[in-house]
Amino acid sequence: MISSYRGRLAPSPTGFLHLGHARTFWTAYQRALHANGTLILRDEDLDPQRSRPEYARAMLEDLRWLGIYWQEGLDVGGPYAPYVQSQRRELYLAAWRRLVQDGFVYPCRCSRKDLVRSAQAPHDEDDEPLYPGTCRPVSAVELPASPAGMNWRFRVPDSEIVAFEDGHFDRQRFTAGRDFGDFLIWRRDDIPAYQLAVVVDDADMCISEVVRGADLLRSTARQILLYRALGYEPPRWYHCPLLLDEHGQRLAKRHDALSLRSLREDGKSPETLISAFAAK
Ligand code: GLU
Numbered sequence: 001m002i003s004s005y006r007g008r009l010a011p012s013p014t015g016f017l018h019l020g021h022a023r024t025f026w027t028a029y030q031r032a033l034h035a036n037g038t039l040i041l042r043d044e045d046l047d048p049q050r051s052r053p054e055y056a057r058a059m060l061e062d063l064r065w066l067g068i069y070w071q072e073g074l075d076v077g078g079p080y081a082p083y084v085q086s087q088r089r090e091l092y093l094a095a096w097r098r099l100v101q102d103g104f105v106y107p108c109r110c111s112r113k114d115l116v117r118s119a120q121a122p123h124d125e126d127d128e129p130l131y132p133g134t135c136r137p138v139s140a141v142e143l144p145a146s147p148a149g150m151n152w153r154f155r156v157p158d159s160e161i162v163a164f165e166d167g168h169f170d171r172q173r174f175t176a177g178r179d180f181g182d183f184l185i186w187r188r189d190d191i192p193a194y195q196l197a198v199v200v201d202d203a204d205m206c207i208s209e210v211v212r213g214a215d216l217l218r219s220t221a222r223q224i225l226l227y228r229a230l231g232y233e234p235p236r237w238y239h240c241p242l243l244l245d246e247h248g249q250r251l252a253k254r255h256d257a258l259s260l261r262s263l264r265e266d267g268k269s270p271e272t273l274i275s276a277f278a279a280k
Pocket of ligand 1: 010011012044198211212213216
C-alpha cells in the first residue's frame, strides 16, 4: 500500500547534474522508497537567464541513468515528465497577493549596487546577503495590480529564533534579522524568487518531507516563516551533507569533471557511484 509519504526531486536546469546532486537525489529516492511513498519530479526553471531546456532534458536522462524513479509529474510527453515551475505562475501570484494583503511583504527599490555596498558578507556561497532594511515601510502597503518592476521582500520578525528538527543534522536554530534578513520573494524582472516558489509548490504538492542539500539549511528557516505567513503546515526536513572537491570546496555545476555526463563518458557505472556515496 502506498503510504502518505510524499517526497520530491527539485533540480534547477542551470547546468549538468553532478555527483553532489546524485547523492542528494539518491537519498531522496531511497527515503521515499523505504517509506513506500510517492516521489515527485519538479523542474525549477524559473530563472530564464540561467535555465536551458537542454539541461532539463539532460537531468531526466541522468536521473534515469542513475536508476532513480519517480511516480508523479505532469503526465505528458512521456512517462512522468516533471512539473514545471514556469507553468505555475498563477499559484505564485496568488501567494504574493495574500502576502501583500496580510502585510508580510513590501516592495524594495534598492539597486543591486546599493545592496552590494551595504551587504555584510553572505554566509555561504550563493546565500542572500543580509538586507539592511532600507525600504521597510512604516505603514501598510497597497496591493498593486502586479508585482512587476520591483523586488518584493518578506519582512522577518527581528530576533525571533526559528528552530526545526532536521532528519540528518538534528536540531537547527537560526535567528531572524541576524542569520538572514528580509529576503526576496519576487524579483524586479517579474519572476517569483526561489523561496516563494518552493514553498508554494511543496505545499501545493503536499510534500511531507523535503530532502535537499545542506546549503539550503538557512533557507529552510526563511521558508518556515513563509509557511506560517501563508497558513501552510511545514513538511519534515532532511538535509544531506554536501560533497566537497579535493580543495574542500563544495561541488558546483562548474565542476564539469564531476558531472554525471562526464563520469558516464569515462565509463563509470551508476552502481560504482552509488556504492561510493553510500559508503560515506
Ligand atoms: N532547485 C533548487 C536547486 O537546484 C533546490 C530547491 C530545493 O530542493 O528546495 O538548488
